[in-house]
Amino acid sequence: MTAVVPPDIDITGVGRSYRGRSRTTDALRDIDLSVARHEFVAFLGPSGCGKSTLLRLMTGLDQPDVGTIRLRGQSPRTFRRTGALGIAFQDPALLPWRSVARNLALPLQVLGRRVRPADQAIRTLLKRVGLDGYEDALPGQLSGGMRQRAALARALVTDPSVLLLDEPFGALDQITRRMLNIELQRIWSSQRITTVLMTHGIDEAAFLADRIVVMHARPGRIARIVDVPFPRPRDPALFGHPDFTAFCEHLMHAMQAPGP
Template sequence: MHHDHGIHLRAVCKTFRGRGADVEALRDMNLDCAPGSFTALIGPSGCGKSTAMRIALGLEDYDSGDVRIAGQPPAAATAAGVTGVAFQDAALLPWRTVARNIALPLEVLGRDPAKYGHEIAKLIELVGLKGYENSLPGQLSGGMRQRVSIARSLITGPEVLFMDEPFGALDQIRRRQMNVELQRIWLESESTALLVTHGIDEAVFLADYVVVMHANPGRVIDIIEIPFERPRRNELYSAPEFHALCDKVAMVLHGE
């Protein structure tokens, strides 16, 4: 197993045992995300993609296999602050300002936010929210709240960034704008990124590799390399080669 800043799952199995039938969430899941790469996990509901991410974060146990996040077991990586997380629900604390929401992971790790004023200000600027430092979440749009969530995920200077449908609640136009923004933020952070998404175009636009999963049992079916140069721009969405790759992912996804 590599001691690097990547994400490595080796032959991971996970079955949820219920009162009725057991659900085999993951069968022999292998995933290698090289340091500094961007990987998208895509698949139907129930294919285990969110379970795989929860295992990688140390939020869920697994039955067998091996998991290393930046060279460490998942729980140790999370405790050391080397992982950042942004979920679909921005989950901001409504009584805290933008700046104090971004500082939250520092407090969880027992670090003094007062020493991170410069980093917080830099991240607020990076996600395009300068001037909103003292705003409360209720005063922000959905897209702005999601930017706060992404800034919060980066405050510990993570080597690995996990995102589960971060823009799932936004309309397609806003989502595409946010994808361009996210790419810029990720390139600047130099972290290894893993994105769980239902959106084929989002996966193809953002990722170096699109990992396609099927359900029952949850397993990896194919890994499709995305060759487009970075930074990728909005025009890519209308390029024929972009649509050809989206079609290829769709065919694998739907088992054609």
């Protein structure tokens, strides 16, 4: 009998509220979701629907008021301390006084691992994200897209089992964003890291994910979960295919339709 592999991410009954001076805002309510090992799940929704709040809860940077989150059976904080969790945000947050290679080395140094910026593993990872030759460059010398590539490489440097991405390409122009979507798919296909992406980009979610979790706001909640019908690997030409356009229209209607 084949052993059942438990989910890498298990979210059960999660809610989070914030109290202001005059009222309480429900940022999230009744979030239930399991993400299987090697699965790529995108949370899709407009600003204010709780995507970033949920990601912070998944990273252990914040705590839910109710419910539980487990990453491979551990609390997010415990899991993060092992180095098995990679995280990238919309702001690359690279240290401006450290070279690209030294920025990548930082998570390993925090974990107490012996590493040098010139180590082959770091150079190989920079080559994988298209930054070969920029090891010694400072963040201020890079374009926005290159800084996001460096941030993605830094999220991968600890060889994580789970990768959490919060609008990592949201501030980029459409051309650069699409190029990085293609790059991220290539990296995911080669490593099959369990990945959760928070995005408001419909075509981005449709191109990258196995399943798309459509979020509605006030309170932030799951409205629908949609399976992506396109087989892998996905060629960049898919962006212009009529079936892809129709699927993105379907997702748009799902975002706009009244939720449960």
